[in-house]
Amino acid sequence: MTVVQLDAKDAAPPGGRVLRTNLTKGAGIGLGVVVLWFSVLVLLPLAAVVAVAVNGGWDGFVTTLTNPQTASAIKLTVLTSLAVAVLNVLVGTLIAWVLVRERFPGSRVLEVVIDVPFALPTIVAGLVLLALYGPQSPIGVNVANTRAAVFLAFAFVTLPFVVRSVQPVLEQLDREAEQAAHSLGASPGTTFRRIVLPALIPAIAAGGALSFARGVSEYGSLVLLSGNLAMRTEVTSVRMLTYVENGNLASASVVATVLLGVALFVLVAIDLLQRWLVRRG
């Protein structure tokens, strides 16, 4: 499995075209097994979804996506995810800043708190929010079965994304430029806006994009919390599940293809952003 420069020549394919590869024979077999595993487990099923959706033709897409209930679910999901992504960009950056630069006794506990939404099963996340914001709320706030519940659930499950992408960048950030700005008389606000923020923007954007993608695909935390009321609190994943349960795999696949497209778009956008940054140095 080791990279030995000489072996690269041996591994070059007999065909005329020279492929950029340094695979040894063992690694080649390993790659074959990994790709096969990944294809059978992930790519084949996802491709099958797209195939079923495409099989219904353009009409299939239009009919499903213009269905008022489906359109309403997609609109609610996308708009709420966007709003939550904006919230996370603001609050997440603030949390990362406090955790890195303005630590206080007990802030290490908050480090664990940030990761709780990642680790918590989504159905438990829904139940957790119901405990404080549901019908038996000890503080008398009941958002169950409203659109606020969708927003709340999204905010809970997407909490770590911006924090966790901004935090390492902030930790690595060279303080000299900030100190120079400060000594030249810049206010802390100006220093943050002109020196710190530009360095954080890519991480904030990546975190926001991941938060958006997660919101769009969220399901488990909403099941108990939002009531899944048609045209009101039903999100895309719930709508899709209804199609599956009614045996309408074609329509379910159309919605799934749209969701897949969103997920791929976000991943590619982040990939391009990172490549652009690497090239810029």
Place this chain on the structure above:
Amino acid sequence: MVDTAAADTPTAGPTLLQASRPAGSGAGRVTRQAIVVVYLSALVVIPVALVFWNAFKDGLAPVIAALTDPVVVHALQLTLMAALWSVVFNAIFGVATAVLLVRYEFPGKRVLNAFIDLPLSVSPVVVGLSLVIVYNIHDGILGKPLAAAGIHVLFSTPGIVLATTFISMPLVVREVVPVLQEQGTEQEQAASSLGAGGWTTFWRITMPGIRWGVIYGVVLCFARSIGEFGAVKVVSGNITGKTQTATLAVEQLYQNFNQTQAFTIAAVLAGAAIVIISVVATLRVRVERRES
């Protein structure tokens, strides 16, 4: 867990940071800290604490009754079993994939790299649906031949394992890739120039270097697997006492107004999740300290 106490005491890193000039004025600093504490308390800390309170407020007897219910025991066992399979598969393929992505050049590498993250960002319902399409016994590409061979994937344990493995697939890869990149190839090249075979080099040089990355990845993968809900709901059929996992049991109990039991299982799962991430946090502190 011994290190948790040590982790609470300030380590060299944060103290050094604090020693340099704190950013912002005192009042602004306190305001920002207050906003963060209030936000995280309202969104995470208090709700999670309430779930534990709801589960334990009537004492231990209902908790024990809830957890010894045969249906619940079966659900917990099924969840644990699926999570263990998912961890085994994803550890093996995660490490292999990470080594290939970091150490080798091959056509299609960038595509593989981008696609690896897909299971984490796609809706669990899409995952479930995709498995239903491929593995159903009527016209599934794989389901039909497998059914002919007597293997049923949907509405049974293999489907649950498959769905769980699918959704937690990228976690090991993502943890191991940066560690491998940092490790570099010098030692591996030295080993192989001294005549070590590929396999020996991997076990003696590569693996010890990346073991913390693998451990993080496995722990995260386990946590994610225990908690999977949407994908499992679609493929399992949710048959009580047969294909009902712990998360599916929580949903059903809550909807059947059996709230104490629902809160109890939720508390068990939440407790497991919190223990798991505390372990990860402790490991991370230990590694960072060792590196510095």
